Amino acid sequence: MRVVVPFAAEQPKTRLDGFLTAAERREFADAMLADVLAAIRESGHEPELLATAPIDRNVPTIVDERPLTAAVNAILETDSPVAIVMADLPLATPAALARLFEASEDVVLAPGRGGGTNALVARHPDFRVDYHGTSFLDHREGARRVGASVGTVDSFRLATDIDEQMDLAELLVHGEGTARAWLDRAGVRLVRDEGRVGVERTENG
Amino acid sequence: MRVVVPFAAEQPKTRLDGFLTAAERREFADAMLADVLAAIRESGHEPELLATAPIDRNVPTIVDERPLTAAVNAILETDSPVAIVMADLPLATPAALARLFEASEDVVLAPGRGGGTNALVARHPDFRVDYHGTSFLDHREGARRVGASVGTVDSFRLATDIDEQMDLAELLVHGEGTARAWLDRAGVRLVRDEGRVGVERTENG
Numbered sequence: 001m002r003v004v005v006p007f008a009a010e011q012p013k014t015r016l017d018g019f020l021t022a023a024e025r026r027e028f029a030d031a032m033l034a035d036v037l038a039a040i041r042e043s044g045h046e047p048e049l050l051a052t053a054p055i056d057r058n059v060p061t062i063v064d065e066r067p068l069t070a071a072v073n074a075i076l077e078t079d080s081p082v083a084i085v086m087a088d089l090p091l092a093t094p095a096a097l098a099r100l101f102e103a104s105e106d107v108v109l110a111p112g113r114g115g116g117t118n119a120l121v122a123r124h125p126d127f128r129v130d131y132h133g134t135s136f137l138d139h140r141e142g143a144r145r146v147g148a149s150v151g152t153v154d155s156f157r158l159a160t161d162i163d164e165q166m167d168l169a170e171l172l173v174h175g176e177g178t179a180r181a182w183l184d185r186a187g188v189r190l191v192r193d194e195g196r197v198g199v200e201r202t203e204n205g
Numbered sequence: 206m207r208v209v210v211p212f213a214a215e216q217p218k219t220r221l222d223g224f225l226t227a228a229e230r231r232e233f234a235d236a237m238l239a240d241v242l243a244a245i246r247e248s249g250h251e252p253e254l255l256a257t258a259p260i261d262r263n264v265p266t267i268v269d270e271r272p273l274t275a276a277v278n279a280i281l282e283t284d285s286p287v288a289i290v291m292a293d294l295p296l297a298t299p300a301a302l303a304r305l306f307e308a309s310e311d312v313v314l315a316p317g318r319g320g321g322t323n324a325l326v327a328r329h330p331d332f333r334v335d336y337h338g339t340s341f342l343d344h345r346e347g348a349r350r351v352g353a354s355v356g357t358v359d360s361f362r363l364a365t366d367i368d369e370q371m372d373l374a375e376l377l378v379h380g381e382g383t384a385r386a387w388l389d390r391a392g393v394r395l396v397r398d399e400g401r402v403g404v405e406r407t408e409n410g
Contacts, residue, residue: 096359111361113318114371115378115395115402133397136378154301156316159361166319173320173341190320192338197320 001101001121003045003083004075006068007033009053013088019165019201020186028182032162033057035090035177042094043101045083050075073128081123089118090171090179091157100158105151107143110158111136118161124148168199206306206326208250208288209280211273212238214258218293224370224406225391233387237367238262240295240382247299248306250288255280278333289334290324291317295376295384296362297324305363310356312348315363316341323366329353373404 012029013020020028037059040047049061050071064071072084083101085092100110100119107127112118115134126146130138143150160170162179171180172190191198217234218225225233242264245252254266255276269276277289288306290297305315305324312332317323320339331351335343348355365375367384376385377395388404396403 093359111379113361114374115397134378134395134402154298154360154362156318156361156364157359159364160318169319173339174316190339192320197339 001045001081001083002048002075003040003085003101004048004050004062004072005033005036005040005085005087006050006072007052007055007087008068009051009055013163015163016165016168019168024186028179028186029087031177031179031182032090033087035175035179036085036087036092038177039092039094039097040085043097044094045097045101047085069129069131072131076122076128077125079125081121083119083121084129085119086112086161088161088163089158090162090177091160091174092119093157096153096155096157099155100153103151103153106148107139108151108153109136109139109143110153110155112159112161116161118158119153166198169197172199173197206250206286206288207280208245208252208290208306209255209267209277210238210241210245210252210290210292211255211277212257212260212292213273214256214260218368220368221370221373224373229391233384233391234292236382236384236387237295238292240380240384241290241292241297243382244297244299244302245290248302249299250302250306252290274334274336277336281327281333282330284330286326286328288324288326291366293366293368294323294363295367295382296365296379298362301358301360301362304360305358308356308358311353312344313356313358314341314344314348315358315360317364317366321366323363324358371403374402377404378402 013025016025037047049059051061051063052065054063106124108121109117110119115136117135117139127143127148140150162171187202188199189202191200218230221230242252254264256266256268257270259268311329313326314322315324320341322340322344332348332353345355367376392407393404394407396405
């Protein structure tokens with residue numbers, strides 16, 4: 001099965017501005033991507049990148065500068081199964097990905113927090129994505145509309161996309177890979193408050 | 206295996222004040238508890254309540270007015286396996302709970318977002334909880350300290366405790382039980398923004 005990882009090569013992780021510089025956001029996005037690619041390989045699949053601009057990652061890369069939804073839908077125009085795995089899932093494990101890849105339904109969705117879809121497998125030629133809005137609900141409805149069976153993968157690790165400063169705490173609590181090491185080097189540390197934990201920056205890495 | 210559900214009977218879900226009245230928060234907490242109890246029963250276990258005050262739920266109930274950590278640790282003073290499942294997990298499914306209950310390690314942790322521990326199984330007589338701070342890390346370290354093997358359950362549904370207004374969106378996207386129905390009746394609806402979804406209240410149920 002093709003496993004395709006969309007990657008915003010040019011201005012990644014804009015919602016982390018204010019906490020990380022533009023150059024740091026690129027480094028951090030690269031580190032998260034490295035973790036995702038490694039987890040996919042360990043799950044027994046060979047990842048491909050779907051990048052908005054040419055990048056040099058030693059991975060087969062499709063360059064498509066269109067917005068995410070259009071670029072992914074071009075990939076889905078096939079009769080073969082395709083997996084789409086977001087690049088900002090540094091907590092993804094081979095085991096969690098295997099649950100996704102091995103589920104048997106025509107369309108398998110790994111929900112992200114806040115109604116998103118962080119990873120999916122499409123085995124139905126008519127299924128298309130729309131990443132705007134509450135994409136999990138839209139994808140479930142869209143799959144049913146084309147007559148595809150729908151499954152979900154109940155994974156905290158796949159649900160945890162890293163977009164905002166508070167998300168970094170999840171990576172510091174649960175991460176063990178390249179992106180976690182990048183945060184450590186950048187001096188990003190957990191702050192334990194009354195409620196959920198947050199992060200602070202104790203030095204300028 | 207005993208499956209114990211701690212429940213703050215008197216002032217539940219204080220972080221939802223401003224969005225729900227005190228009476229509504231009690232109703233909503235009751236609805237979430239009903240979902241959790243039902244999921245535990247469907248997983249093949251008979252739940253017990255650990256309540257801060259006497260309540261009438263037709264469930265075996267231990268009343269212990271001490272703070273959560275002390276009350277749970279009193280339950281853990283046993284040589285028998287015990288599961289502790291939080292009452293604010295209305296997305297918990299029998300399948301997710303079965304993965305928790307059937308894991309084989311001495312201590313099995315289901316992480317909550319923000320470093321919490323939303324459910325656990327303790328099979329080691331010396332393991333104790335501490336729900337303050339980043340309890341997931343503390344529990345993992347505490348288990349290792351007493352020589353217990355540690356497992357985790359990778360479940361988005363068990364990771365999703367409902368504490369704050371934004372958490373309600375998860376319940377509206379993924380919930381199908383009593384608590385979801387309560388939100389519908391109260392006029393709580395998804396709002397789809399640019400980023401992750403939120404909720405608004407369109408009527409006063």
